[in-house]
Amino acid sequence: MKKNISLFLMLFFTVLTFAQKTISGKITDDDGVAIPSASVTIEEPGKDAILAYAITNSKGEYKVTFTSAESNVDLKVKAFNQKPLTKQINNSDQTLNFKMQSEATEIKEVQLKTKMITARGDTISYDLKAFNSKNDRTLADVMKKIPGIEVNTDGTILYQGNAINKFYVNGKDLMEGGYGTINNSLPKDAVQKVEVLENHQPVKILQDKVPSDQAAINIKLKNSVTMTGRGEVGTGFGDPWLWNVKLTPMFFGQKSQWVVNYKTNNMGEQVENEGNILAFGNRFEGKRINASQNDWLNVENASTPNLPVKRYLMNSVHYLSANYLTNIDKKKEWELKANANYTNNAVNRESYSQTDYFATSNQPASRVTQNIFNNFYTDKAKGELIFTKNAKKGFFKNTTSFSQYWNADRGIVDRTDGNSSRHGEEAIESPTSSFQNSLSTIIPWNEKMINVQSYINYQTDKQTLEVSPASYLQIPGFMTATPSDIARQNMRLKTFEANHSANLGFSAKGWTFTPEVGFNFKTTDLVTDLSNIRAIPSTNPNIPNPKPESYSNDLKYTTATPYGSLGVNYKSESWMIYANLPVNSNNIKAEDPLRLVSKSVNKVTFEPNIFAQYSFASFWKASLTGNISNNFGEVNTAYSGFLMTSPNGINAMDATNPIPQNNTKSGGTRIEYRNPLNNLFFNLNYRLSDVKRNLISSPVRNEAGYTTVKYLEQDNHTKNNGFSGEVGKYFPKFKTNASVSYSNNTSTSDAYQNDKSYESKNNSQSVGFKFNNTYFSWMSVDYNFTISRTKQTNTSETPELNNINSRNGFNHNLGVFFYPIENHTIGFNWDQVNSSAGTQKYNNGFYDLSYQFSWAKKKIDFELKWMNIANKKVFETYDINAQSISYTRIQLRPSQVMFTVKFNFK
Structure with missing residues (x-):
């Protein structure tokens, strides 16, 4: 491993240093007047390939860096209304000025052409x-x-x-x-x-x-x-009656912009995720998050297949959003933004599974079957108000957001394990309120900059999980129900978080230094109560029976972290370097006196984060990254009273276990090439990491398939290394865009199962190909496929834990559109998902057919679409892992026909 890394780094630095040359100078006309926007290219003699290029600035100046093993190269200069110039020069660093001769271009016809890239x-x-x-x-x-x-x-x-x-x-x-x-x-x-x-x-x-x-x-x-x-606007035939409505008017002006969006359907489109934050900007803009629930409690969930969502999502969704931006001053430096969205969504899901557990020294082989039917109900609203000033002489941004959830889930489960069968009906109510305010301002002070940031978050989560009848929760050797119709788990979380910091930035000769001090504080109160179940009395005198307080929690978990850091940044034409060098004083405390929980950690850590990038030969970029980070767990690692997180699992942490301490070291390198002159893009990436933990989980499974998890105080590691690459090119002559990607990731970790230690190694590889073509006027093609292979190897001194399991997959999507007559389109779509494990193979194919007529004058499309022509109603898959073999059958959307009218607002 170390030899591979050393070889890779040696090659990396060889690329950076081999034969890099820089040529600079000035381009003028016959009268000595600078020529802006002239192109300067470097080519190897006799080869029609550009090594590097540059464009002159308003002063006619250029600078081009390239790499070549040839002793001489060709330098070519082109400019409008000037005679092209070509000169063979030595492959060396030099300064060259050129005078171009005027040459008027006779335009025989007016024809505007735009380069693709x-x-x-x-x-x-x-x-x-x-x-x-x-x-x-x-x-x-x-x-x-x-x-x-x-x-x-x-x-x-x-x-x-x-x-x-x-x-x-x-x-x-x-x-x-x-x-x-x-x-x-x-x-x-x-x-x-x-x-x-x-x-x-x-x-x-x-x-x-x-x-x-x-x-x-x-x-x-x-x-x-x-x-x-x-x-x-669309309607269709299926079970039930189908609808699809999308209305999204937009306005983009010089002073203001707005977008209003309403989408509703019951045909499997997941439109409610459009409001998610996908780009988070820069850390100096303050902190923004996708607010979410702390969903500790869950009903048992039906499985979902590895398919496009539209194939299995049984939904009824309404999503409404509005976004507004306006400048509130004459200089157009200040902006006001108001964003709001609301989601109402109901989802049905159903699956059947059969799991065969291998025999161990503690348990015989066993089989568990489950049939799960779910209803998931989502009601949530979010509002956000943002004031921003983003100018060369100052920055200010304040973001205030509020989110409210009124979610509820239902589950009906039939379970068979051993010789017993049980029927359970499960329900959870989970309201959540969340408020955040983020402030960041940068004020220039002489040649320096002062940045102050403040982030406040307050969130309450209240969840109630009920199971009826309570006897469904009988877990052999662990828990049994009291004579009651309903078992109930109540939970409430209150979280307050405040992060404040101030830094001073100053620059000199391309370097910027930013010393910073800050204080991060977070406190969480956890209150839970589990009613109408009890523990089976222990027959072991060394194991005390649970006390009444074992069924509840009243935990306070607090983290206080003052820190000081130094930011170092450098930017030049070729180099870009930034580093953050923080020293953190971590103070963590967990307290629940009645459950005898009293834990603390006080530790100073150094957690550097470094990035360096070098640009060379016009089209190349190479970079190195490295960082060290520490994590000390959260409130969910410290509670010790029983907590029914799901009807198939009742958990508790050992009060004697210390607070988790996880240390992560990671590094990576990347080489990137993008050449708009020949439409070629590719990147290569390598990354490795080592996570060291002080606690290791030791799950123990009983004959019914239920697993009890305990933690042992023992240092253990998870090591990951991965390589990925992608090459993409556009071929103008054939109107074709194609790309190939590859990834190989290996993870090795220490693990325990039934009090036996082993090493688990997982390797996953995938190859992907994408292709689209519009060469023919009567047809266009979009095609992509992925081939994947996953291999898991468990190695132990205990023979029962030694095994090798592998899984292969093949996914592809083909979309073909024919244009037999002007304004008429016939489309065919084919999704194929194949999987195999051992001797078991499952092939899942889906086919869609569409016809579209376009009313060109009004820019209106009329579409008739038949989805899932084969009426495939279930998805089957087969999985092998270290402890079991599982067969799963998942309910899919049936065949359906939709008629849709599509239009632009203007």
Whole structure:
């Protein structure tokens, strides 16, 4: 392992240092006047391949860096109304100035042509027309086909494999990271181009002082004032009657922008996630989170398949959102943003599972079957108010948000284990209230900057889980029910968190230093009560029977962390370095006197985070990262009274166990290439980590398949290393975009099972391919597939724990659209998901057929779509792991037919 890392790092630094040369100078005309926007390219003699390029600035100056093993290279200069110039030069560092001769260009006809991909500085621009097909309607449809850009299933946009940090429309951040609504509903015809802003620092006062390794997306519209949007209204036949409504009007002006969005359907579209924050900006903007519930308690959940959500989601959803931005001063430096959304969603889910547990020295082999039917009900609302000033001479941002949940879940379970069968009805009510306020301001002071940040969060979670009849909870050798119809678990969590910091930044010769002091505080109160069940009396005199207080908790968990840190940043044309070097004083305390819980940790830690990136030869970037972090657990690691987190598990921590202490060391390297001149993008990544823990879990399974988890105080490690790479290229001649990706990840960890230790090693590999083609006027094709393999190896001195299990998978999606007559489209979609483990193989195929007529004059589409033509009603899968073999059958959406009218608002 160490040899591989050393070899990789040696190759990495060899790439950085081998034959790098820099040529600079000035381009002028015959009269000595500077020529801006002239292109300077470096090529190897006799080869039609550009090694590097540069564009002259307003003073006619250029600088180009390249790598070549040749002794001589060709330098070419081109500019409008100037005679092209070519000169062979030595492969060495030098300064070269050129005078170009005027040469008027005779234009025989007026024809405007736009390059598909252009680059200027850190901005790469994509002409949307070059990548769309006749069937595309929205921005998201086209974004998925652009080389170097990927759109995940949750809507997250990746550039060169990394998530973006900002999403702008005409330079304004209306959505504050929740850009899914615009991406899915902005008509492609309103967009002029998509810009990738590499190394984007969103805080203007920090630009050229504090670098960033993340990219941003800016959507440049055709008009500076645009009223647009997208709508769909559909109905269909199925069981039950189907509907689908999407109404998303938008306005983008120079002073204000707004988006209103209402979507409802019962046909399996997961529209409620469009409001999630996908891009979190820069740490100097303050802290923003996707507010969520502390859902400790759950009914037993039916399984979900590895399929597109539309294949199995039985839903009835209503999602309403509104986003508004306006400038509130004449200089347009201050912005007010108001965002709100509301979700009402009901989901049904059903699955059957049969699990065969292997025999161990403590337990014989056993079989457990379960049939689970669920109803999940989501009611939530969120409001957010943001004041922002983002100017070269100062920064201010205050974000206030409030979230409220009124969720409820239901479960009906039939369970068979051993010789017993049980029927249980489960219900949970879980209201949650959450309030956050985040403030960050940067004030210039002479040549320095003062940054003050404050974050406050208060959240209450109240959950009540009921199981009827209580006898369903009989767990052999552990718990039994009292004579009662209902077993009930009550839980309440109150959490208060406050983070405050101040730093002073000053710059010198490209370096910026930011010393900072801060104080982080968090306290959580946990109150629980478990009623109508009792422990089976122990026959072992050394194991005391539980006392009445064992069925409740009243725990206070507090973390106080004062810290001091030094930020170091450097930026030049080639180098970008930033590091944060904090020293933290961690003070953690957990107290529940009645349960005899009294734990504390007082420890000083040094947790550096370092990043370095080097740009060379115009198209290349190489980077190294490293960090050390510590985690000391949360309130869920400290309670000792029984807690029914689910009807199939009643848990308690050992009061004598110390507070967990987890130390993580990680590092990685990355090489990236993006060449807009030949439409080629690729990246290679390697990362490794080592997590050291002071506690190790030791699960013990009984014959009914229930598992009791206890923790042992013993140092243990989990080590991970992974490699990934992706290559993507657009072929203009064939109107084809293609990419290939590969990943290989290995995790090795110490583990316990039934009081026996073993080493568990998991290796997962995957190969992916994406392809889309619009070469033919009568057809377009989108195709992607993934081949995966997972192998688990358990090694122990105990023979019963030694085993090797593997699982193979193949997923592919094919979308073919035919255009036999103008304005008529016939579409075919094929989803295939295959899995195999041992001798068991399951193939799951799904087919859709559609016909669309486009009323071109009114920009209205009429679509008739038949989904799941084969009427496949269940998904089957087979899994093997260290302790068991499982067969699962999951209910799917049946065949359905939809008629939809789609239109633009303008």
